[in-house]
Amino acid sequence: MWMRLQGHCRLLASEVGCTVLDVSSSPAPPKQRRSRQGSGACCIAFAGSDGLRAEPTSEAALLQAVLGWQQELHLDHTGRVLSCLQAGSVGGLVALLSSLHAGATLLSPSDELLQKLCVSRANVLACELTDLETLTATWSQENCPVRPQQLSAVCVQELTGQWPSLNWAPSHLRLLQIGVAWATALPRMAAIDLGRGSSAISAASARGWKPLGSSFSPASSLAGYILGHSEEHEKSFGPNSWPVLCAVVQGAAILAQPVAVAAKMVVADRLLPPLAFCQPLWISFLVLLAWLFLEQFVRVGVLALLKWLLIGRYKEGDHDIYSLMYLRHWLVEHVAKGTIVDQSAHQGSSMAFLFMRNLALKAVGADVSLSSVITRRVVAFDLVSVGDLATVHGPRHLTAVNYGTRRMVLRRVKVGAGAYVGPNCTLEPGCEVAAAGYVEPLSTVHSKVVVDGRVCGVPAQPVAGADASRLPTKEEARCFRNKASAWAMGYWCLLLPKAMMPFLGLIFLRLLCGYPFIEERTMHIEHTDVLPPELFSMLQWVPLIAFAVSMLNAIGQLAGTALLCRLLPKVKPPCTYSLLSLRAQIAALKMSMFKQASEMMHDASIVPAFTRLCGATVGHGCAMSRQALMLPETLVVGNRCFFATDNILTSVEVDRGEFKVPCVTYMSDHTFLGNNNHLPQGLPEGSFCGVSTWLPERPTEPHYCYFGNPAIKFKRLSSQAAGKTNQGPEPASCLARFWHHFSSSVLDVFLYRGVQGMVTGVAFVVSRTSVPEITSVWQVCQVLAIYLAFLLGSWFIFSVKLGNMLFNGKAPRSNAYYSTTVTRWFTALTGQKRVFKLPFQAAGSRWQAPILRLLGAKIGQRFFCMNEHVLFDASFTEIGDDVTVDYDGMVRCHSFEDFRLKFTHCKIGNGVTIMTGAIVAC
Incomplete structure (x- = not known):
């Protein structure tokens, strides 16, 4: 013009x-x-x-x-x-x-x-x-x-x-x-x-206005708030916001997290070892189990008390971020982290765990039926309603809170009786899934939408009418509830794996000093934390023992998973069991144990071999990362396939109290999977799935690409376009291959965890050497400070310093599969996200931006995010001012197509909002 x-x-x-x-x-x-x-x-x-x-x-x-x-x-x-x-x-x-x-x-x-x-x-x-x-x-x-x-x-x-x-x-x-x-x-x-x-x-x-292209400050944007010298207007998040007060209170609550962890370590240091030398080991093991069991109840009790005192009942409304209502809500959510309410669940979770979590949710005000199956994290409890025999799968949040408008908006979320919400679905606050409604996986139901039939897609669109046969009767709900309560009595069995590592440490301490009992004169109350003199002469061996125990625990977990998957009865599709039947719970146990083992290995090169060892059929030349869900005996994988993280590779469906396995999942040769895909029946040869793709049926044509929900089908514009088939990773030398397998499968999986155990052992030695016996409150604080220093120091050294040294924004943009860039990236992620994790959780506070900057990201001012792991590749991410990230939002800057690790610099502009469940994949 x-x-x-x-x-x-x-x-x-x-x-x-x-x-x-x-x-x-x-x-x-x-x-x-x-x-x-x-x-x-x-x-x-x-x-x-x-x-x-x-x-x-x-x-x-x-x-x-x-x-x-x-x-x-x-x-x-x-x-x-x-x-x-x-x-x-x-x-x-x-x-x-x-x-x-x-x-x-x-x-x-x-x-x-x-x-x-x-x-x-x-x-x-x-x-x-x-x-x-x-x-x-x-x-x-x-x-x-x-x-x-x-x-x-x-x-x-x-x-x-x-x-x-x-x-x-x-x-x-x-x-x-x-x-x-x-x-x-x-x-x-x-x-x-x-x-x-x-x-x-x-x-x-x-004076307080920043231009659209404002530069990013390397310093924390929080310092001005704390000192009171910020040029930014105090009410930048709304007229009723209190950013200074929220920053101070949230900072104290965040710092209390590592202090609480250090306090637990002090209790374990001063009580468990003396008890192990005074009593038989089996009594020490029972005391350890009772301690873990009691801890869960105390955490839920504190959460319920705090929620009812600070909030009472959640009500629908619209509030400023960093308002007093937001602060009270954040404190409740912060305390909920680490409780059974916040623990992750999936379709293979034990019925004992699911029933106990429903009880905890009812204690904090959620309107959930005890016969429902909820594998999601619930937020704003009183505004969430789930009916009888309804199923709501995760891993995304079931939240009645939305921050998409850069305000805290509370709206009710209802899931009716007999309804089904598939994995990775997004239910926006204000929506309703009516009784007998069905939301297919990876779909999004917008606010003010009522689902009364079967829907699918983003946004969800009707694909079928309501199925009246899905409506449960009161008798069915009551019968399911009674049987589930019986399974809940075995909840303590789920704590056995968590108790194994400290118990192994007690056994090795007994073997180290060869002194099983303490003299009677040391049994008085003033000597409750004393250790045998023989042990003090052998303290220099404790870090090495802790190193070995941590590695043995990892080896034992992998070996036990493979053994149970092989020995326990196998599922033969198609089949349907009651969710409360022994066969269904055995299959669920195998899925849970394999998922935990997969999370431990993550990107290790031994994942295909381990999957094969657990009963799956896996071809040659495959590369697999941690998968979201898998039943090993129902998976068949061809040759030279590549599977990225968080895919669901099983046809298992938990719905209306039933455990269904309709078919075997067949993944043909040369298939590629990105992230968060759900493929119950599999893919034909040479197929490509991008991100968040839902394919309810197996396609018939090979060498096609599929993306999204509903899946978009198109020809692959890469090596296949020229009539070639991807033959796997590029050729590499024997030394490069050896280092890749050693680094990803031995260093990351076993040695890194041994180092973590060694750090704890060194803290134990320093504590016992500095304060052999606690006789005053000051000495309690001294021991607490020792453990706190080792906890924060190990995170800063191995996660921040070593992680940024191994992998940063200077990494090449395209890397061969067997290059050292890939192994350094794997090792950095292992330290930052799986072994030396962040000791405090700062999501939803002004403290999160400085922490992300420590990991290499460039974060603008007034950044607000509700996720701890929002950035997958922090070094390649640049975020502008006034950016909002709602629940389950994420930014990824890498891809692994054609067995090459490729990075892209991702820049999020000013004022951008990443909505609930959205993934920005650059």
Whole structure:
């Protein structure tokens, strides 16, 4: 359009002899600019409130005005200007000339698209006051689907009254007025309270505003809040936010986490070893089990007490982030972490665990039936309702809280009796799955949607009507509930694996000193933490013993999983069992143990061999990472396949109290799987699945790609396009192959965990050497400080320092499978996410951004995220200002297509919102 306009103007200029200025070009050099200042004059005609007006001006004055507006609006080629003004008006000319001169995108929408699309994408809005009042009325509504979170400036023409209430406005918004003498004057800025109307004119509002392209600060954005010297406005998250108070309280709660872990280690140090020397080992083992069992009950009790004291019952509403309501909610969620309410579950979870968790959920106010199966993390308990024999699968959250509008919005979520919600589905707050409803895996149900039949897709669309046979009777629900309560009596058995490692440590301590009992005089209460003198002379061996015990525990877990999967009865599809039957629980046990072993190995090269050892059929030349769910005896994998993480490779379905295995999962030769795919029947030869793909049936045509839900089918544009078949990793030397297998399968799986045990052993030696016997409160604090220092120090050394040294943003962008970049990446992730984990959880607080910066990410200001592991490749991630990440959102910057590890620099712009369950894969 501009080219046609330019040509028409030049033709007109040649006829009448006037001067035309092309403001779409960049400014001329200084010498040429001086020679052109007096080249001629032009007259600008525009439509005003009193009719057509004309203003003579020079080319230099016009260019100066355009540059002035461009500088004030911080326009560049990435900007988007939405102009609702007439093209011939003064404001319309300002928007047009400034945008074209800066190379920005000028949006001129129709009335239908104005509120739906363009406003949500614009950076600058130029409009009349009446248009702003209309838009404000829409954006101020609680259920407004689109709000202009990326908007940085609003230019209003000829303001004569008061500004409307702008409670919808983002914190960085600037308000400017377009005067009539626009060609010679700079714009005027209005400083107003965004929650009230005002017509005060001042330039003070610009001091706290940051441009769209603001640079990222390497320092923490929290320091100004704590010290009270931040230039950022205190109410940046809303008029009712208390960022300083929240930062202090959340910081204390976050720091209390490693302190609590250190306190547990102090108790284990001072009570368990003396007890093991005073009593038979079997009594020590029972005491250890009782301690773990009691700890779970105490945690749930504290959570319930805190929830009812701080919140009472959750109610629907709309609150500012960092408001007092948000702070109370965050504290409850923070205490819930580590309890049975927060522990991960899946389709193979024990019925004892699921029933006990339902009891805990009811204790904190959730309206869940004891006959339901919930494998999701529940948030805002009182607003979540799950009916009889309903099934809600994870791993995503079942939450009644949404932060997509950069506010804390509470809406009720209902799942009716007999309903089914498949794995990796997203239920937005405010939606409802009616009785007998069915949501297929990897689907998204939006707010205010009622699912009364079978739905599938993103967003969920009806695919079939309601099935009345899914409605359970009261007798069925009661019978299931009674049988499940009997299984719950065996919950303590689930704590046996957790008790094995400390118990092995006690056995080796007994063997080390060869002194099974303590003299009677040391049994008095004042000597409860004493150890035999013989042990003190052998303390230097404790770190090595801890190293060996940790490795033996890992080896024992893998060997026990393979042995049980081989010896226990196998499932023969197609079959259907009652979820409470022994056969179903045996199959669930195998799935759970294999999942735990898979999480331990993760990216190890021994994963295919271990999967084969557990009963699956796996071909040659395969590479597999940790899978979300798998029943080994029902999986068949061909040759030279590549499977990334978190795929569901089984047809197992837990629904309405039944455990169904309809078929074997066949993955043919040369198949590739990305992340979070669900493939119950498998794939044909040469197929490719990207991210979050749902294929309920096995495709028939080979060498095709599938992506999303419903799956998009297309030809693969890589080596297969030329008629070649991917033959696996690139050839490598024997040394490169040896190091790849040793690093990923021995170093990452066993030796790293041995180092972790050794660190604990060194802390034990330092504690016992410094304080052999506790006789005062000060000595308790001293021992606590020792364990706390080793806990935080090991995380900082192995996770932050060593992790960033092994893998950082300087890594090559494309790497062969057997390259050292891949092994260093595996080792860094093992330390950061699986062995030396973050000792405190800071999601939802201002402390999360500094922690992510420590791991190599570039984080802008006012970052808000509800996930601990939001960044998979922190070194390649750059996040702008005012970015919001809702529950289960994630950013990935790598791919493993064609057996090559490829990294992409991912930049998230200012004001971006990553909604619930969304994955940004760059």
